[in-house]
Amino acid sequence: MHMADALISPAVGGTMWAVTAGLIGYCSKKVKNEMDDQKIPLMGVLGAFIFASQMINFTIPITGSSGHLGGGMILAILLGPHIAFLTMASVLTVQALFFADGGLLALGCNIFNLGFFPCFIAYPLIYKTFVKDADTNYMRSNSIDFKKTERKILAGSIIGAIVALQMGAFAVVIETLFSGISELPFTTFLMLMQPIHLAIGVVEGLTTAAVVLFIWKARPEILSSASSSSPIGRTPIFKVVVGLAAAALITGGALSWFASSNPDGLEWAMFKTAGVEELESPDGIHTSLSAIQEKTAFLPDYGFKSGESNELSESSAESVKVELGTSVSGVVGGILTLIFAVAIGFALRQKKSN
Amino acid sequence: MSHHIVQADNLHYTYPDGTVGLNKINFKIHHGESVALVGSNGAGKSTLLLHLIGSLAPTDGDIRIGDFPLNKKNLKLVRRSVGMVFQDPDDQLFMPTVFDDVAFGPINLGIPEKEVEQRVMDSLETVGVPHLIRRSPHKLSGGEKRAVAIATVLATTPDILIMDEPSSNLDPSSRRRLINLLKTFTHTKIIATHDLDMALEVCSRTIILDRGQIVADGLTKELFIDENLLKTSGLEKPLTMQRCPVCSNYSKI
Amino acid sequence: MSNLQNNLFDIFYIDTLACRQSWIHSLDPRAKVLTTLIFVGIVVSFDKYEIAMLIPFFIYPAVAIALADLPFVYLAKKMLLLLPFAFFIGIFNPLMDNKTLITFDLKDIVDLMEFIGFKENIGKMGTIDISGGWVSFLSIMIRFCLTVGAALILISTTGFDAVCLALQRFGVPRPFIVQLMFLYRYMFVLIDEASRMVRARSLRTFDNSNQMRFGIFISMVGQLLLRTMDRAQRIHLAMCCRGFEGDIQMLRAINFGVPETLFTAGWTSLFVILRLYNIPVKLGMMIENLLLS
Ligand SMILES: Nc1ncnc2c1ncn2[C@@H]1O[C@H](COP(=O)(O)OP(=O)(O)OP(=O)(O)O)[C@@H](O)[C@H]1O
Ligand SMILES: [Mg+2]
Numbered sequence: 096m097h098m099a100d101a102l103i104s105p106a107v108g109g110t111m112w113a114v115t116a117g118l119i120g121y122c123s124k125k126v127k128n129e130m131d132d133q134k135i136p137l138m139g140v141l142g143a144f145i146f147a148s149q150m151i152n153f154t155i156p157i158t159g160s161s162g163h164l165g166g167g168m169i170l171a172i173l174l175g176p177h178i179a180f181l182t183m184a185s186v187l188t189v190q191a192l193f194f195a196d197g198g199l200l201a202l203g204c205n206i207f208n209l210g211f212f213p214c215f216i217a218y219p220l221i222y223k224t225f226v227k228d229a230d231t232n233y234m235r236s237n238s239i240d241f242k243k244t245e246r247k248i249l250a251g252s253i254i255g256a257i258v259a260l261q262m263g264a265f266a267v268v269i270e271t272l273f274s275g276i277s278e279l280p281f282t283t284f285l286m287l288m289q290p291i292h293l294a295i296g297v298v299e300g301l302t303t304a305a306v307v308l309f310i311w312k313a314r315p316e317i318l319s320s321a322s323s324s325s326p327i328g329r330t331p332i333f334k335v336v337v338g339l340a341a342a343a344l345i346t347g348g349a350l351s352w353f354a355s356s357n358p359d360g361l362e363w364a365m366f367k368t369a370g371v372e373e374l375e376s377p378d379g380i381h382t383s384l385s386a387i388q389e390k391t392a393f394l395p396d397y398g399f400k401s402g403e404s405n406e407l408s409e410s411s412a413e414s415v416k417v418e419l420g421t422s423v424s425g426v427v428g429g430i431l432t433l434i435f436a437v438a439i440g441f442a443l444r445q446k447k448s449n
Numbered sequence: 450m451s452h453h454i455v456q457a458d459n460l461h462y463t464y465p466d467g468t469v470g471l472n473k474i475n476f477k478i479h480h481g482e483s484v485a486l487v488g489s490n491g492a493g494k495s496t497l498l499l500h501l502i503g504s505l506a507p508t509d510g511d512i513r514i515g516d517f518p519l520n521k522k523n524l525k526l527v528r529r530s531v532g533m534v535f536q537d538p539d540d541q542l543f544m545p546t547v548f549d550d551v552a553f554g555p556i557n558l559g560i561p562e563k564e565v566e567q568r569v570m571d572s573l574e575t576v577g578v579p580h581l582i583r584r585s586p587h588k589l590s591g592g593e594k595r596a597v598a599i600a601t602v603l604a605t606t607p608d609i610l611i612m613d614e615p616s617s618n619l620d621p622s623s624r625r626r627l628i629n630l631l632k633t634f635t636h637t638k639i640i641a642t643h644d645l646d647m648a649l650e651v652c653s654r655t656i657i658l659d660r661g662q663i664v665a666d667g668l669t670k671e672l673f674i675d676e677n678l679l680k681t682s683g684l685e686k687p688l689t690m691q692r693c694p695v696c697s698n699y700s701k702i
Numbered sequence: 703m704s705n706l707q708n709n710l711f712d713i714f715y716i717d718t719l720a721c722r723q724s725w726i727h728s729l730d731p732r733a734k735v736l737t738t739l740i741f742v743g744i745v746v747s748f749d750k751y752e753i754a755m756l757i758p759f760f761i762y763p764a765v766a767i768a769l770a771d772l773p774f775v776y777l778a779k780k781m782l783l784l785l786p787f788a789f790f791i792g793i794f795n796p797l798m799d800n801k802t803l804i805t806f807d808l809k810d811i812v813d814l815m816e817f818i819g820f821k822e823n824i825g826k827m828g829t830i831d832i833s834g835g836w837v838s839f840l841s842i843m844i845r846f847c848l849t850v851g852a853a854l855i856l857i858s859t860t861g862f863d864a865v866c867l868a869l870q871r872f873g874v875p876r877p878f879i880v881q882l883m884f885l886y887r888y889m890f891v892l893i894d895e896a897s898r899m900v901r902a903r904s905l906r907t908f909d910n911s912n913q914m915r916f917g918i919f920i921s922m923v924g925q926l927l928l929r930t931m932d933r934a935q936r937i938h939l940a941m942c943c944r945g946f947e948g949d950i951q952m953l954r955a956i957n958f959g960v961p962e963t964l965f966t967a968g969w970t971s972l973f974v975i976l977r978l979y980n981i982p983v984k985l986g987m988m989i990e991n992l993l994l995s
Contacts (some may be wrong), residue, residue, distance in 0.1 A: 100849035101788045101842045105747045123875030126829065126906040135877075136543065137777075137934040139884020144887075144930045147892035149901055151926070153919035164923055185881045189889070192857045192865065195784055195850040200742050213722070226814045276750045276842060277791050278798035278835060302920070305953050309924030317931065426987035440764030444771070504939050525945075533943045539891045540936040545863035545883055549952050557945030562953055585717075587865070587890035605944055 097190075098267055100198030104274040111203035111270065118211065119184055122177040138174060141180045145170065146189075155298065162308060165299035167213025168256045172222060172307055173317070176214040183210035204270050208263040217259035225251030248307055253300030260296035264288040392414050454479055454515065455501065455609060455637065461509035462496060462661075470496035472661040474510070478637060478654075480608075485648035485669060486641040489683030494641035495536070497658070498611055501639065512592035514609070529558070532607030532636075536614050538594035542581035542586035547573070547597050550586065554605035572600040575631060599630070610636040616644045635676050645687035649673060657682050712780065713889070717853075719772060720861030725961075726770040731860045731868035733962035737969045738856040744973045745848045750838045751803060754982040756845065762969065763851040770859045777858075781850055785843075792842035796835035801815075803834035862886050867954055880950050896926055 100108070126134075148164045155162050166186060170179035183208045188195040197205045225247045268284045271277050277284075327378050460474035471493050478484050486494050499505040500512060503524045512519040514527045535541045544550040553568040560568065573579040576596040586594065595615065602610065615631075616624045624647070630649045631638065642648055648655060648669060655672050657665040659682040665672050672678065673687055720727070726734070745759055767774050857865065863883070870879045899922055903914065914922070936948075 099788050099791075099846065100742060100746060101846035102791055105743055108746065108849050109743075119878050120875055123877040126877045127875075132946065133935070133938045135880060135948070135950070136937040137931065139881050140888045140930050140934040140937065142881065143888035144927060146889050146932075147896040148923050148926060150893060150896040151914075151919060151922050153914050153916045171922060181878055182885075184878065188882060189862070189885060192853060192862065193716055193884035195780070196852050197982060198742070198849045199739065199853050199856075200746055200849065207838040269709045271791070276838065276845075278795040278838065279791065283794075301916075302923075305916070305920040306923055306927065309920055310927060311936045313924065313928060314931075329978045427989055429754045429982040429986070431985055431989070432982045433760055436764045440768040441763060443765060443768035446889065499939075502939070502943055504942075523949075529945065533940070535936060535940055537936070540933060541940045543884065543887055543937050543941065544952075545866075545887060549954075552771070552953055553941075553946075553950075554944035556951050556953065557947065565953060585887075587887065588717075601944065685980055 098201040098208065098270055100200045102271055102276050103201055103204065104276060105200070107270050107274045108200035108203060111207050113202070113203070115184070115203040115206045115210075116425040118180060118207075122180045125177045126181065128277060134174070134178060138178045138182045139185075140186050141170060141174065145182075145186050153302075162298045162302065164302050165256065165295075167209055167259060168217060168222075168252060168299065168303045169306060169444035171214045172303070173310075174253070176218050179218070180210050181213040183214065204266070208270075209267045212262040212266070213255070213259035216262060217255035221255040221258055222251040225254070244311075245308060248311065249304045252304035252307055253297065256300030256303055257293065257296035260292045260299065261289060264292035454513065454669075455639065456513040457497075457510065458502075458512075460497075460500065460507050460512065462505060462510050469661050470505075471500070471507070474661075474663055476656060476663065476666060478639065480637055481635060483638040483641070483652040483653060485645075485655040486639060487643070487645060487648060487651035487655060487682075490698045491660075492658040492683070493661040494658055495613055496661075498533070498613055498639070498641055502531055503527060516592065527683060529605070532602035532605055532610050534595075534599055534602050534610070534612040536617070538591075539586070541598040541601060542594060542661070545585060546582075547578075547584050547586065547589075548582050550597065551601050551604045551634055554601060558605060562643040568604050568606075569600075571575040572604040573597070573697055575603055577601045577626065588616065591618045592620060595619060595623070595627070599627075608636060610634065611637045611640075612640045614642055614644075615640060616642060616647050644687050645673065645684065649687050649689060657684070659683070715776070716858045717861070720864075722771060724770045724859070726766060726859045729959045729965055730956050730962045731864035732871055732956070732958055733966045734860050735865060735868045735872070736854055736968050738852050740970050741852050741973060742849050744977050745845055745852075747977070748845075750841055751834060753837060753841050753844060755976065755980050756841065756848065758976045758981050759848055759973070761972070763848070763855055766855045766859065770855070772855065772858055777851065777854055780854065781847060784850060785846065788842055788846040792839045792846075795839040795842070796833060799835035799838065800833045800945045802831040803837050804908040849885070864956075867952070867956060871956070878948075883950075891933075892926070892930060893930065899926060 145164070145166045152163050167179065167183050170182050173179070174182060186198070187205050187209060188202065191202045191205070226244070265285070265288070268281065268288055269283065271279065272281055279287075307318070317387060455476075455478040457474050460471050462471040463469050474497065486497065488494055496505065500507055501514070501519075503519050515530060517523045517527055519527055542550050544553055548569055551572055552565050555565045555568050569582070572580060573582060576599050578593060578596045578600070581589065581593060581597060586597070589597065595618075599615070616627055619627060624644075628647055628650050629634050631640075631647075638652070640648070640652060652669055655665075655667065656663055657667040657672065657678070664682055665675075665678055673690060677684060679685060741759070741762055745756065748756060766772075767777065860868075863886070866879050866882050866886075869882075870876065903918070903922070907914075
């Protein structure tokens with residue numbers, strides 16, 4: 096799922112931009128130093144492939160919905176983590192610009208959520224533990240090894256995709272929470288996101304595995320060259336993570352300092368997160384879910400209230416009204432400004448067409 | 450200038466999967482010559498061209514381009530004098546705009562900026578599409594793409610032009626324009642094609658390949674009369690050399 | 703991304719929009735990228751309950767659409783198509799946050815109406831309470847329109863190549879820029895290839911949808927992937943034949959001159975003013991005073 100501009104605060108958006116920029120810089124440097132220049136067109140064209148492959152859909156049995164190839168995991172397997180990350184970032188940039196999928200400020204979040212986890216967590220730590228380099232140097236003669244490798248690739252891809260998507264989904268929840276624009280409580284959001292992404296992860300894992308196996312059988316040399324040309328084993332993942340954390344802390348700190356005059360910024364989120372104990376109590380989910388039920392049944396506090404019957408709330412509302420006494424003028428002024436803005440647009444257009 | 454010779458000595462190539470691509474290829478092409486490379490599908494034309502630009506290394510035998518044997522060491526040097534127009538122009542036009550694409554070669558050759566622009570303009574004018582300079586490749590028609598692809602190669606001022614099926618996918622008028630264009634070039638030309646009429650017009654010499662082997666090498670006009678030879682190599686007399694069915698029927702009546 | 707076909711149509715269409723001629727189109731892309739980023743940054747910087755102060759920001763899309771002669775209806779439709787996502791998340795706000803935030807005193811409204819000319823008896827006096835959730839929900843929707851609108855305007859007045867160029871001049875690493883360029887160029891080629899494959903299949907199965915069984919799906923995607931990799935090899939070869947040695951350079955003169963400075967500085971200062979002063983409320987109060995006095 097993509098984060099949207101409308102839901103994030105500048106502090107979160109800015110932090111994730113900084114983190115992602117750091118990652119892109121790091122990967123670019125790596126790529127420049129280590130890559131043979133044959134990979135330059137390859138990574139570009141594979142990015143285009145990720146788009147194009149979405150023209151091809153399959154039917155997911157029973158559900159009636161359709162699935163297509165996901166991005167991060169297959170790219171990492173084919174290109175190695177650094178190049179795959181850049182490729183994924185470029186795919187998401189095009190999506191943000193043309194499809195307005197997410198938005199510009201949220202782009203940092205989206206690249207991180209959908210690029211970092213598959214490329215730098217799931218691929219090196221999960222896929223690679225299942226599928227060693229030696230496995231893909233495949234020999235036709237040995238059919239026992241063949242079956243074994245097949246199973247390894249299957250397991251590595253599926254578990255990798257699931258883990259990457261779970262982490263990505265969790266990151267979406269965290270980013271939304273820290274932004275504090277959405278009121279969705281942590282637990283509820285989590286309960287919504289994780290299971291959905293478990294299903295998506297299984298589908299993505301299956302398609303990834305099947306395509307990898309297809310390639311491996313048709314042209315085994317592709318896979319072995321992909322894994323050997325990108326020595327992720329030598330790149331201490333630890334260093335990357337620490338660097339990222341530092342970048343995130345510094346930017347986040349700086350931005351939230353600027354935003355500290357704003358009560359709904361980071362502090363609000365901290366405050367909310369502090370209430371996470373809710374999660375521990377066994378009926379926490381239950382309460383929040385039933386709360387939703389209650390609320391969907393009747394939209395509270397909205398509508399006309401007669402003055403007499405609600406004196407109490409009137410008086411409490413009064414106190415709010417003191418500071419928001421400008422609400423009517425706000426509405427009137429707002430509507431006028433909107434009309435004004437649109438009118439300017441129309442006037443300009445009229446003038447142009449004359 | 451005798452140094453634009455293209456020479457193949459006992460060339461052999463076997464693809465990694467065991468398919469024999471080329472077998473005992475021998476020829477010598479002199480400066481300014483224009484040679485058609487014909488043969489049925491899978492005869493090995495593209496394979497041979499890929500050898501001439503050093504993209505495939507022969508399993509056995511040698512290639513000499515100009516004064517140099519073609520090997521890893523002087524590959525770059527050789528590529529400067531050889532320009533290749535690929536079968537699919539989409540493979541060749543990879544930059545965002547036509548200008549960037551045509552400028553790509555000259556910039557890599559280290560030519561100063563001002564001159565690059567001039568060269569781009571000149572090359573596009575030569576192929577007759579200077580008005581496309583700001584367009585993106587994905588918005589061009591097939592014929593326009595082909596013209597621009599040729600311009601990208603001309604901009605690097607090669608001595609030897611190598612083309613893989615340049616007239617495929619062109620409408621009759623674009624094809625005619627291409628033929629007229631090719632006739633004006635003084636470069637050494639090696640053109641792999643199925644368009645025997647074009648070969649007849651553009652190339653004085655023809656090499657016929659069949660299953661990786663040269664079965665004939667000689668003057669185009671002479672080879673194309675030999676119906677037996679053409680038939681055994683999976684070819685057919687160019688239409689311009691056949692009796693016109695409409696006219697001949699007409700005369701019979 | 704389920705309705706990719708529609709989205710692809712959008713790419714083609716937006717790509718042609720970017721080729722139009724207008725003053726905005728002719729500006730240095732850096733000016734537009736910068737202005738858009740500042741715009742988005744300022745818009746999302748508001749308090750989550752803010753509505754009134756966001757509204758003046760519609761001036762930017764309105765003016766840009768007018769000056770660049772963009773099809774407003776098309777952009778609006780595209781935005782509506784994307785709306786469900788923000789709606790889905792945003793709609794939880796009214797459910798969760800039901801503290802009364804704004805209270806409209808009906809007396810004010812009646813007064814206003816009476817002044818304008820409604821003389822009927824409106825009925826019981828009282829207040830309208832609006833919960834914080836609804837306010838922040840509306841705020842999310844407005845933010846959504848503004849930010850998405852700004853991104854769409856940027857790309858349809860600038861074009862993808864020019865945005866890349868601007869990014870490169872802003873210091874985005876070269877490999878990433880090259881990656882973006884290649885992706886964009888071959889997106890068109892590969893999408894064409896993929897849709898030909900899909901069409902060929904559906905013609906033979908007499909099945910109009912582009913959904914297929916998993917096995918066929920895999921072999922199709924696999925084939926496309928193999929072809930794509932071969933293509934990459936051919937492209938690399940074509941590059942090498944023209945002297946490619948690992949670095950791609952472009953000659954592009956772009957010039958950040960007076961118009962660009964005016965454009966960027968002008969909009970930025972307007973945005974800052976709109977961020978600092980609550981113009982709608984001031985305007986509204988002015989009018990109220992005028993009317994009620
Ligand atoms: N990558 C490859 N791996 C294995 N065999 C190949 C490969 N490319 C080509 N071949 C085989 O080599 C032979 C010569 O192919 P080539 O592409 O040179 O033919 P061609 O003369 O260019 O044909 P066409 O007119 O169809 O383009 C064919 O039998 C083909 O199947
Ligand atoms: Mg061929």
